[in-house]
Amino acid sequence: MNIIYHTGSVTRKKRNELNNHKSVVIWLTGLSGSGKSTLAHLVEQRLQNIGCRTFVLDGDNVRHGLSSNLTFSEDDRKENIRRVGEVAKLMMEAGMIVITAFISPFEKDRNLVRQSVAKEDFIEIYCKASLKVCESRDVKGFYKLARSGKIKNYTGIDSPYEAPINPELEVDSGNESVEGSVTKIIDFLKHKGLLIDNV
Amino acid sequence: MNIIYHTGSVTRKKRNELNNHKSVVIWLTGLSGSGKSTLAHLVEQRLQNIGCRTFVLDGDNVRHGLSSNLTFSEDDRKENIRRVGEVAKLMMEAGMIVITAFISPFEKDRNLVRQSVAKEDFIEIYCKASLKVCESRDVKGFYKLARSGKIKNYTGIDSPYEAPINPELEVDSGNESVEGSVTKIIDFLKHKGLLIDNV
Numbered sequence A, B: 001m002n003i004i005y006h007t008g009s010v011t012r013k014k015r016n017e018l019n020n021h022k023s024v025v026i027w028l029t030g031l032s033g034s035g036k037s038t039l040a041h042l043v044e045q046r047l048q049n050i051g052c053r054t055f056v057l058d059g060d061n062v063r064h065g066l067s068s069n070l071t072f073s074e075d076d077r078k079e080n081i082r083r084v085g086e087v088a089k090l091m092m093e094a095g096m097i098v099i100t101a102f103i104s105p106f107e108k109d110r111n112l113v114r115q116s117v118a119k120e121d122f123i124e125i126y127c128k129a130s131l132k133v134c135e136s137r138d139v140k141g142f143y144k145l146a147r148s149g150k151i152k153n154y155t156g157i158d159s160p161y162e163a164p165i166n167p168e169l170e171v172d173s174g175n176e177s178v179e180g181s182v183t184k185i186i187d188f189l190k191h192k193g194l195l196i197d198n199v
Helices: A012-019 A036-049 A075-091 A107-115 A131-137 A144-149 A178-191 B012-019 B035-051 B072-094 B107-115 B130-136 B140-149 B178-191
Strands: A024-029 A053-058 A097-101 A122-127 A169-171 B026-031 B054-058 B096-101 B122-127 B169-171
Touching: A012 B035, A024 A036, A024 A075, A024 A107, A024 A178, A036 A053, A036 A178, A036 B012, A053 A075, A053 B072, A075 A107, A075 B054, A075 B072, A075 B096, A107 A122, A122 A178, A122 B140, A144 B012, A169 A178, B026 B035, B026 B072, B026 B107, B026 B178, B035 B054, B054 B072, B072 B096, B072 B107, B072 B122, B072 B140, B107 B122, B122 B178
Parallel strands: A024 A097, A024 A122, A053 A097, A122 A169, B026 B096, B026 B122, B054 B096, B122 B169
Antiparallel strands: none
């Protein structure tokens, strides 16, 4: 057997042509309770309805698997975001529209991912909702635990959230309807020429 | 905005229906130089020709990204394989036929991945080639460096390779033609009912 390298014969371009849409990383950031995961899954559903290949990376499928050996210390949260970025890039290379839903509170960590791909490959979406709104929702009960000191380093309580300075898109997920935010995101993707029939 | 969870509305089953094939992890294992990466990319090309969604995970795209903070110590190699397994599972969940091409010398590490998915989701393929053949190829020049002691813990030289005891498939990549091995793998996938029009 002669070893001949054939790496890269199936390129991202060919995958995009097969899928009939471009691949991209859509990075949702915002406080816990700002609606990232809900929005991610609803956007995914809308994209699937029109035949796009998509995947959502969020705490549910990353923290129990790839990052199951990480804690919530500052270093480990940083490493978690790094890994999410690397997996998102692999999936984008594989032709998918990848939607990530992590608080990702630090500008520096988000920018490391942004800077590791081409400009048009990274769409940062700020899910804007005030701490007051998010804390009143407290879907997982974590804000209460953080306020009582039972959880440490909780973003918004005793750990900072650095809002994006210049995100590609901002949705007012603290006030507007879920459907409103979803439509805004889908319209943005259409406008960018990323969706079906626009390869 | 009411928070309503819609996680999981786009299921693996729906993705497989959209793709018109099943998703699976194809795990190639074998010595360095046994042809894993070459076979992986040729199998991928053949699958892409018939419209399958595929991706190859190998040292080229994992060691420089997701695992760039790992060394080649025993612990780090174990962690590398664990991460590859987790990413492969995410991609399988995303509907892809994922082909991994790593030496993955230890039965225990391969079995950890195997045991974390359903039986039919993991296809271990042993790329069988003797050390003599692989060393004579020495594509990367690493065997020579390992023999001279300039690289430590090199599989086959001063670190063991544990051949699979009961792999789903074995290809004689030390002797048969590349095309022969590729066809054997494709035929196996067809026989298993994984390919197009068999969802």
